Amino acid sequence: MTLPKKPRILLIEDTPVQARLLLDHLSGGDWIVEHVETGAEALAALTRTPPDVLLLDIMLPDMSGMDILRKVRADAAPVGVIVVTSNGSVTLAVDAMRAGADDFLVKPFTRERFLVTLRNVIDHLTLSREVEVLRENLGIAAFAGFVGSSAAMQRVYRRIEASAASNATVFITGESGTGKELAAEALHRNGPRARGRFVALNCGAIPRDLMESEIFGHVKGAFTGAVADREGAAATADGGTLFLDEICEMDPNLQTKLLRFLQSGVVQRVGDDRRRPVDVRIVCATNRDPLAEVRAGRFREDLYYRLHVIPVRMPALRERGGDVLELADHYLARITAEERKAFRGFSPDAAQALLAYPWPGNVRELINVLRNIVVLNDGPEVTLAMLPPPLAGEGEPAGPPGSAAPLATTPARASAEAAPRRPTTEDACAMEAIEPLWQVERRAIERAIQACGGNVPRAAALLRVSPSTIYRKKQIWDEESS
Structure with a gap:
């Protein structure tokens, strides 16, 4: 509607x-x-x-x-x-x-x-x-939460569709921020286990001495702090999917126990003699090269081949071509609605900058950049001036026009500049030429309003402030002059 x-x-x-x-x-x-x-x-x-x-x-x-x-x-x-x-x-x-x-x-x-x-x-x-x-x-055209019509993503969609109905383990690889957990959730939701639980566990975020308990559970008194019996992630995911993120961060000793679990389908809680069969599908992911980890001796080769039945590689955002703009439009609309702003799209030069940027942080970085833009700016479209410096093609923030070069480039210069000197007539004239900051600000605002034909919202967009900021300052100036 x-x-x-x-x-x-x-x-x-x-x-x-x-x-x-x-x-x-x-x-x-x-x-x-x-x-x-x-x-x-x-x-x-x-x-x-x-x-x-x-x-x-x-x-x-x-x-x-x-x-x-x-x-x-x-x-x-x-x-x-x-x-x-x-x-x-x-x-x-x-x-x-x-x-x-x-x-x-x-x-x-x-x-x-x-x-x-x-x-x-x-x-x-x-x-x-x-x-x-x-x-x-x-609807389904966005495919299970993904956005993007590039050939690289079409291959991912086909792989997920083809393997969702299987119980075979899936090994997802890709850089951070490419959507590995989203792919794992898509496998779960599009398969026969969708009615079961999807349990995600980040192997790199949990201390090594607690990781076994997190996966397999423990009984009361099994170790210091085990004040009650606790089910592990494997038992919680019974009938569903267990997603082990950052699998290459797992301790070698625990890798052995995980391999045993994959072979037997039986879990044994820490401190418990009893064993319990569970029915889970294992999906794992890493942002490392798993074969390189195997060659380096940090990841068990037999576990790798046990997990690496169906490989899914998530492409980096820089490999997805025009998907950048599809994703940017999608998330700009979502974030704009959340933040109650009025952005409707991107100016041509801003869109070109998005396409040219390599996105080392991938989709996660894109989302963060868009949220930063929407929160800090107002206007009908995202302009090049609103983009953070790396995207706008700028380096480190530069000083204002005519500003001095960095201080103390050599010891001699540093000591010379550190030495006190008596103020001169030129210094006094320069001090008189300096305006208070509020006067500079007022003149800039008034020039912007005049250039926009009295349209305050448009002037605010050019100045990258909200219209209410300009109205508030104008009210203060009017009160001071009355």
């Missing part, structure tokens, strides 16, 4: 003066407005013709605006809610945000501030609905 061309706005305001002011702010806009004065009228309007945006006064004559907000959110209605409150009830606005409001306005506010808030909520609502439609339409 997408937003109509003209969004419906329901204004709930009982004070005639404030209602006239808001209706005046809304006049001439590309939307349909309905005004009611009481909570009862609002509930009737919500049932009769559900709006897209609710402008909600907290203080109503017959009920609290919070009651209406809670009902809207309890009904899971896709409605954007802007709470309008006075200075004395800011805490109520905060409570409303916690209860699910999208934004709030504190009286008095300017028409410009009101319209920016309203359009931001409409943009966020539009984007959320587009993302929902995209998810519904993608």
Whole structure:
């Protein structure tokens, strides 16, 4: 479901003066407005013709605006809610945000501030609905959580589909951040064991002296700290899948016990004489070269061949070509919705930078970069200026134009610069030419607003700050000059 061309706005305001002011702010806009004065009228309007945006006064004559907000959110209605409150009830606005409001306005506010808030909520609502439609339409085309149509990923999809129904062990290799655990989960979900448990264990994150207990379990008193009987991961995954991540980090002594378990299908808890058969499928993964680990004597050769029945190699992101942009679009939409921003895509030069970057951290690095961009910036699209320095083709952060070179490049220079000298007339003139930082900031903001024809949100996007930051600073300047 997408937003109509003209969004419906329901204004709930009982004070005639404030209602006239808001209706005046809304006049001439590309939307349909309905005004009611009481909570009862609002509930009737919500049932009769559900709006897209609710402008909600907290203080109503017959009920609290919070009651209406809670009902809207309890009904899971896709409605954007802007709470309008006075200075004395800011805490109520905060409570409303916690209860699910999208934004709030504190009286008095300017028409410009009101319209920016309203359009931001409409943009966020539009984007959320587009993302929902995209998810519904993608279905299985995204293949078990993966995104990417490159030939390299098509091979992975085919391998997972072909081996999901088997009980044979699978050995997944690939660099960190390529999606090895996602592949293991896809094997589990697309096979006959999908109703069973998927239990993941990171062999590199658990101390060696506890690893055996984590896999096979222990009985009370088996070692210091074993205060109760505990099932291990193998028994917990009975009927399902046991995923052993970073398998090459496993202690050699435990490798022997794992091999015995693979051969017998029987687990024995630490400190217990009893044995128990379990039915699990083993999937393991590593970011190392397992054969190199075998040759180096760090990984048992017989265990390697026992595990390496069906190999799955996860390609690095730099090997996946245009998948970078498919992934970037997918995660930008998701993170934008989560962070309630309005990004819809990438500028051509930003997209080119994403394609040119080698992505040593693979998909995980891409997701982190996108979250950084969305959280720290605003705008309709991601621009080259928003990308972190490595992606934008820059090296170490440089100093400002005309800044001095690094100090103390030689002992002689260091001692010369360290020696005190008397201030000169030129120094005094230079000091007089230095402006306070707030004046530099104000001039930059005013130039940006002028260049954007008075459009504060666009100026904010150029300056890489939020519009509310500019509004707040302008208010401070106006108060200081009055």
